[in-house]
Amino acid sequence: MTGTEVARSRGICELSKGGNQAIETRRIPLFQKDDGVPGLVQPGMLVEVRDEQASWRGLCLATDISAEGVGASRVWQTLRIERHYPGGS
Numbered sequence: 001m002t003g004t005e006v007a008r009s010r011g012i013c014e015l016s017k018g019g020n021q022a023i024e025t026r027r028i029p030l031f032q033k034d035d036g037v038p039g040l041v042q043p044g045m046l047v048e049v050r051d052e053q054a055s056w057r058g059l060c061l062a063t064d065i066s067a068e069g070v071g072a073s074r075v076w077q078t079l080r081i082e083r084h085y086p087g088g089s
Contacts, residue, residue, distance in 0.1 A: 020085040024049070024058065030065065030075040041079055049081065058083040 026049060029037055041047060045060045058081040067075045 018084065019087070022083050022085070023061065024081045024083050025078060026081060027076055027078045030077045041077060047079065047081060049083075056083060 041060050041063055043060050043062055046057055047060050048055060048057050060079055061082055062080040064078040
């Protein structure tokens with residue numbers, strides 16, 4: 001492959017073989033008193049999300065930290081997670 005358009009088309013074709021996927025956003029506390037919170041989740045980490053319907057795993061793409069309250073009494077992290085759905089091509 002020498003042409004840019006040809007290479008781009010081939011790349012799109014190969015990436016589309018990954019099946020159905022989505023970018024999910026989840027907001028979780030950074031710190032909590034019980035052991036149910038994972039702590040700081042960094043980009044590149046695999047995460048498990050336990051929804052009401054089913055649990056699934058994904059790749060953390062980005063983490064955004066925010067604080068609110070007097071003296072930053074609540075610290076949150078917003079995760080962007082790449083999720084792949086079963087049954088793709």
